[in-house]
Amino acid sequence: MEYRKLGRTGLDISLIGLGTMTWGFQNTQNEGFEQMDYALEQGVNFFDTAEMYAVPPSAETFGSTESIIGNWFASRKNRDKIIIASKITGPGLPWIRGGQNLIDKKNIHLALDSSLKRLKTDYIDLYQLHWPNRGSYHFGQSWDYAPNFNAQAEEENFLEVLHTMQTLIDAGKIRHIGLSNETAWGMTKWLQLAVQHNLPRMASIQNEYSLLCRYFEPDLSEIALHEDCGLLAWSPLSRGTLSGKYLNGARPEGSRLTIETRPDHRDHPQTEAAIKKYVELAKKYSLDPSQMALAFVNNRPFVSSTLIGATSMQQLKNNINAIELKLSTEIMEEIEKIRRDHPMPY
Numbered sequence: 001m002e003y004r005k006l007g008r009t010g011l012d013i014s015l016i017g018l019g020t021m022t023w024g025f026q027n028t029q030n031e032g033f034e035q036m037d038y039a040l041e042q043g044v045n046f047f048d049t050a051e052m053y054a055v056p057p058s059a060e061t062f063g064s065t066e067s068i069i070g071n072w073f074a075s076r077k078n079r080d081k082i083i084i085a086s087k088i089t090g091p092g093l094p095w096i097r098g099g100q101n102l103i104d105k106k107n108i109h110l111a112l113d114s115s116l117k118r119l120k121t122d123y124i125d126l127y128q129l130h131w132p133n134r135g136s137y138h139f140g141q142s143w144d145y146a147p148n149f150n151a152q153a154e155e156e157n158f159l160e161v162l163h164t165m166q167t168l169i170d171a172g173k174i175r176h177i178g179l180s181n182e183t184a185w186g187m188t189k190w191l192q193l194a195v196q197h198n199l200p201r202m203a204s205i206q207n208e209y210s211l212l213c214r215y216f217e218p219d220l221s222e223i224a225l226h227e228d229c230g231l232l233a234w235s236p237l238s239r240g241t242l243s244g245k246y247l248n249g250a251r252p253e254g255s256r257l258t259i260e261t262r263p264d265h266r267d268h269p270q271t272e273a274a275i276k277k278y279v280e281l282a283k284k285y286s287l288d289p290s291q292m293a294l295a296f297v298n299n300r301p302f303v304s305s306t307l308i309g310a311t312s313m314q315q316l317k318n319n320i321n322a323i324e325l326k327l328s329t330e331i332m333e334e335i336e337k338i339r340r341d342h343p344m345p346y
Helices: 029-041 064-076 105-119 151-170 184-197 219-226 269-284 289-299 313-324 329-341
Strands: 003-005 012-014 016-019 046-048 083-088 124-129 174-180 202-208 230-234 303-308
Touching (some): 012 016, 016 029, 016 313, 029 064, 064 105, 105 124, 105 151, 124 151, 124 202, 151 174, 151 184, 174 184, 174 230, 184 202, 184 219, 202 219, 219 230, 269 329, 289 303, 289 313, 289 329, 303 313
Parallel strands (some): 016 046, 046 083, 083 124, 124 174, 230 303
Antiparallel strands (some): 003 012
16 A cells, blocks of 8 residues: 655555445445455555435435444444544535534534544544535536635635634544635635634645546646645546446446436536546556556545545455556556547536
């Protein structure tokens, strides 16, 4: 396993991070335990979760993933071996705190205390803001996102959040803080305010990034690199589509797209065309398509950890083994050619 620094925290996190959102819906607790046991054996020390998991999100499965992780900690007595990251949910889901779940002082305290209880731990290593109160272009909203908000009000909220996080760090309930699904403006503003007011600094940003989704370049990647606020890349296989398993309308039994209740913003003819090209490229060089896609993300200098997810042990082992693959200059050049021929496919 390879390790990279988590911002300026001094923590070394595994380049392959374990995503957990399937546990509690697609995966049972026992399957989650098996995944965590194996990942830890392979040197994976960074697990990512959120209060809203399992996914697809629902009132019935809310918090179930954290509970499974907490039960694993209690069973294995190994909390000190894991750098655990969780998230407070942004606004929009009516079953979370009565729908009044803006990220603010009140909700941070409520959310964190509940997460700590479910995780059966006294502290969370990295506590992240799942998405901004003001919204963003993530989750398929890039085509019509309009950044129409009161910047002064947002800045005041940012300061309230940072002051709250400082009290929680002082209390030992969290160690570090991070962003998720943020924009360049937001990322810069968070970092700026932390310096100006001597408040906790965002250690990372968790945004979607893959061969198909490269919104992180070039602006956010520049900030990540030069401000030591690296990317935790979610959906590096673009919901598993880069494996090629959904090509030509295929829907394997039990797969994510067979159970997802929400419209899939990635499901377009142009997306399929791009996936076919990447799968063909992998086969040309006798590579596994999933491993090639993960190796691409691992290779990026602004990435701190690539968050994999799996519903089977075979998938998990294959994804973790991608750490051994280094892509040649020739393959990287062909990837860039495919990108130019199939820009922003969703």
